[in-house]
Amino acid sequence: MDSNLIEMRHMVKVYPPSVLALDDVSVEFRRGEIHSIVGENGAGKSTLMKVLYGLTHANSGEIWFKGKPVSFREPGEAIRAGIGMVHQEIVLIPEYTVWENIVLGVEPVNWLGKLDRRRARELVRQKIDEFQFNLDPDARVEEISVAARQKVEILTLLYRNVEVLILDEPTAVLTPQEIPQLFAELTRLRDGGHTILFISHRLEEVLELSDRITVMRKGKKVDTVDAASTNRQELARMMVGREVIFTTRRKPQTPGDPVLQVEHLTLREDHGRVRLDNLNFEVREGEIVGVAGVEGNGQFELVNTLMGIQRPTSGRILVRGRDITHCDILERRRMISFVPQDRGKMGASLTASVWENAIMTHHRLNPNLSGWRGILLNTRYAQQFTRQLIDAFSVVVSSPRATFRTLSGGNQQKVIVGRELMLQSDFVLLDQPTRGLDVGSMEYIHDQILRIRAEGRAVLMISADLEEIFLLSDRILVLYRGQLVGDLPVEQTTPQEVGALMLGGHRTSP
Amino acid sequence: MKILIGLINGMISGATPILLAALGGAYTFYAGVFNIAMEGMLLTGAFFAVLGSYYTGSWLVGILLAVLGALLLALIFILFAVILKTDEFVTGIALNLFAVGATTYMLRKIFSVKGVFSNAGIQPIPSVRIPLIENIPVVGEILSGQNLMVWVAVVATFLSYFLIFHTRFGLRLRAAGYNPARLDSSGVPSSRMRALSLLASGVLCGLGGAFLSLGYVNLFAENMSAGRGWISLAAIILVNGNPLGVALISLLFGFSDGLGLLLQGYRVSAQFTAMVPYVATLIALYFYAARKRQMKSA
Numbered sequence: 001m002d003s004n005l006i007e008m009r010h011m012v013k014v015y016p017p018s019v020l021a022l023d024d025v026s027v028e029f030r031r032g033e034i035h036s037i038v039g040e041n042g043a044g045k046s047t048l049m050k051v052l053y054g055l056t057h058a059n060s061g062e063i064w065f066k067g068k069p070v071s072f073r074e075p076g077e078a079i080r081a082g083i084g085m086v087h088q089e090i091v092l093i094p095e096y097t098v099w100e101n102i103v104l105g106v107e108p109v110n111w112l113g114k115l116d117r118r119r120a121r122e123l124v125r126q127k128i129d130e131f132q133f134n135l136d137p138d139a140r141v142e143e144i145s146v147a148a149r150q151k152v153e154i155l156t157l158l159y160r161n162v163e164v165l166i167l168d169e170p171t172a173v174l175t176p177q178e179i180p181q182l183f184a185e186l187t188r189l190r191d192g193g194h195t196i197l198f199i200s201h202r203l204e205e206v207l208e209l210s211d212r213i214t215v216m217r218k219g220k221k222v223d224t225v226d227a228a229s230t231n232r233q234e235l236a237r238m239m240v241g242r243e244v245i246f247t248t249r250r251k252p253q254t255p256g257d258p259v260l261q262v263e264h265l266t267l268r269e270d271h272g273r274v275r276l277d278n279l280n281f282e283v284r285e286g287e288i289v290g291v292a293g294v295e296g297n298g299q300f301e302l303v304n305t306l307m308g309i310q311r312p313t314s315g316r317i318l319v320r321g322r323d324i325t326h327c328d329i330l331e332r333r334r335m336i337s338f339v340p341q342d343r344g345k346m347g348a349s350l351t352a353s354v355w356e357n358a359i360m361t362h363h364r365l366n367p368n369l370s371g372w373r374g375i376l377l378n379t380r381y382a383q384q385f386t387r388q389l390i391d392a393f394s395v396v397v398s399s400p401r402a403t404f405r406t407l408s409g410g411n412q413q414k415v416i417v418g419r420e421l422m423l424q425s426d427f428v429l430l431d432q433p434t435r436g437l438d439v440g441s442m443e444y445i446h447d448q449i450l451r452i453r454a455e456g457r458a459v460l461m462i463s464a465d466l467e468e469i470f471l472l473s474d475r476i477l478v479l480y481r482g483q484l485v486g487d488l489p490v491e492q493t494t495p496q497e498v499g500a501l502m503l504g505g506h507r508t509s510p
Numbered sequence: 511m512k513i514l515i516g517l518i519n520g521m522i523s524g525a526t527p528i529l530l531a532a533l534g535g536a537y538t539f540y541a542g543v544f545n546i547a548m549e550g551m552l553l554t555g556a557f558f559a560v561l562g563s564y565y566t567g568s569w570l571v572g573i574l575l576a577v578l579g580a581l582l583l584a585l586i587f588i589l590f591a592v593i594l595k596t597d598e599f600v601t602g603i604a605l606n607l608f609a610v611g612a613t614t615y616m617l618r619k620i621f622s623v624k625g626v627f628s629n630a631g632i633q634p635i636p637s638v639r640i641p642l643i644e645n646i647p648v649v650g651e652i653l654s655g656q657n658l659m660v661w662v663a664v665v666a667t668f669l670s671y672f673l674i675f676h677t678r679f680g681l682r683l684r685a686a687g688y689n690p691a692r693l694d695s696s697g698v699p700s701s702r703m704r705a706l707s708l709l710a711s712g713v714l715c716g717l718g719g720a721f722l723s724l725g726y727v728n729l730f731a732e733n734m735s736a737g738r739g740w741i742s743l744a745a746i747i748l749v750n751g752n753p754l755g756v757a758l759i760s761l762l763f764g765f766s767d768g769l770g771l772l773l774q775g776y777r778v779s780a781q782f783t784a785m786v787p788y789v790a791t792l793i794a795l796y797f798y799a800a801r802k803r804q805m806k807s808a
Contacts, residue, residue: 093685104681105682105698112677114677115681
């Protein structure tokens with residue numbers, strides 16, 4: 001009992017009108033532990049932390065910190081008391097240096113408020129050395145990587161001497177290579193006596209990093225368990241409330257005629273750098289082809305050339321035998337369903353309503369959606385269409401008129417995937433279809449992808465998640481520096497082999 | 511030589527009101543406030559300067575009232591754009607129109623004149639004679655005998671530079687413009703910095719206005735700011751708010767102002783000479799745009 005640093009007792013939080021975000025949640029955090037809070041999107045894990053941090057206020061319940069009841073009116077108070085939070089979106093000033101960002105708000109000054117640059121820099125340097133963060137205090141934030149920016153956020157709190165660090169899905173913005181370093185730093189912080197509260201829905205990460213794990217589902221705490229005594233299957237079951245199948249549900253099926261054919265596709269930039277180097281492959285009916293590769297090895301350019309956003313330097317792209325290399329984007333959209341990787345930018349308009357997002361592209365291709373002489377929009381049919389989509393893809397939304405931004409990530413993705421699949425195109429291009437989604441939504445999207453495979457459509461799926469690629473693909477293409485270094489049937493390869501191809505472009509000897 | 515000295519002196523007094531207004535606008539520029547109310551603040555300052563100076567016989571009271579008058583506009587701006595979060599552009603337009611209407615109305619009500627109020631009772635801001643230096647040929651004729659407000663503007667330039675780039679206040683001020691969310695999360699309300707920047711701009715525009723009606727000339731005329739607030743906005747945008755750059759650009763505009771006056775002496779009609787500062791603004795904007803495009807393509 002006395003080792004508990006923070007106790008939250010019977011927390012209740014209602015978002016008007018009737019969303020019960022926290023339903024009588026009681027949880028204890030011990031001094032010097034890494035404690036993960038897992039749950040699907042909307043399970044209440046972020047709300048719980050925001051209540052602790054003073055960003056929002058509970059309707060009832062008590063928070064005890066260091067043996068005293070506390071209630072922070074705003075984050076500033078929480079930070080002064082020793083609790084700091086790093087949000088998912090990094091909020092820094094790109095024009096400022098690392099040290100300027102860190103000291104902002106608590107700057108050391110000389111007489112008359114003149115900034116004491118030397119002392120500020122020295123203090124920041126000390127913190128960087130103390131926690132071995134490997135950062136240049138004089139670097140401008142706009143010039144450093146996302147991972148380094150995240151370190152700046154963490155250091156900003158350490159500079160203010162917090163004991164408790166809350167991190168909201170910090171790995172979501174990192175590349176797979178950057179994650180181990182963050183984990184090493186967090187572990188060092190814990191060993192130095194800090195308490196770390198880690199919000200995530202990536203179960204492997206949570207198991208690797210945490211001492212204890214609290215699972216939440218639909219506003220309730222399911223349980224708090226020791227990381228050492230649980231496993232992924234159990235956690236997933238607690239999170240979703242039922243068994244989750246991590247093994248493939250792909251049924252054997254013989255692919256048909258080729259739908260997409262890519263011939264000698266090459267993209268050379270003005271500076272002579274080759275982004276796509278003579279790619280040749282095809283995707284056939286009823287086949288899912290996964291594209292693996294470390295980010296930045298040509299996936300982005302492949303998607304862009306297929307969709308007509310960038311023109312290839314040479315080569316041909318054929319869909320159902322028709323050469324579309326020089327078609328405009330609308331013409332391609334008649335034949336290609338496309339789920340882009342960036343939901344908020346290319347995939348949808350966050351400020352538009354759900355129905356407006358649902359009919360995008362359809363409004364140009366589906367005559368039922370146009371009203372008077374094609375000038376007006378048939379809004380009644382649009383509503384009907386959106387209802388169909390919402391029902392068919394189990395989107396949880398208050399009304400088709402709701403702003404897209406108010407939907408959870410999983411539901412946003414369901415709308416986008418639903419919209420694209422309702423185009424009924426033979427060829428479906430998916431770019432990171434489940435990035436940032438929780439286990440339940442991911443499973444749902446995977447089911448939809450397998451369904452269209454069963455219908456005999458051709459799917460090309462780019463994913464940074466090797467597990468996803470192995471779960472769904474019939475064949476795996478590996479991109480390395482713009483070259484196709486592997487085209488492997490999934491039954492005849494292993495994640496180890498694909499991983500080696502992704503990194504070095506060489507096949508490991510068996 | 512006489513012409514050259516006259517031109518330089520014309521340039522300095524032409525530059526001073528623009529410089530003071532632009533320095534004021536620099537604070538709001540860095541704090542991320544789209545402040546276009548400098549024009550209105552200048553005009554209000556000019557009116558209250560004459561009011562104070564005429565009724566009390568003291569130019570110092572005139573300056574004080576000018577600052578208070580411009581601060582009043584700044585406070586209205588803060589109330590609407592910072593506290594009630596109305597659109598800054600619309601607020602600025604409204605304040606500029608309000609300033610023209612209000613000063614014209616008060617001119618007619620208080621002084622019972624139309625157009626121009628000029629009176630021997632208006633005490634001008636004195637000039638500063640510098641002993642010894644004034645005896646040096648050319649340099650002395652420029653340095654000595656300048657209006658007090660010219661020196662105030664010089665001091666304000668370096669002070670603003672120091673405040674914006676070397677103090678805690680400046681770090682927070684610029685942070686409010688770059689990324690207010692970051693400043694808020696570091697415990698300093700960004701709205702406070704925006705309000706402070708508007709107050710600074712009120713004080714400086716008030717001084718600029720006082721110079722217009724008690725230094726540049728010694729009278730108040732309807733709409734006498736004549737676009738100087740807008741030119742100061744152009745100056746700020748051209749140099750991204752840097753006070754030293756603002757000073758240089760202001761001198762450039764001041765030069766065109768002086769040139770206009772000089773040309774009038776050569777019987778170029780006044781309508782054309784009055785155009786010079788605005789034509790100079792357009793030319794400056796052209797070169798700015800051209801340079802920017804070059805930088806982009808490089």
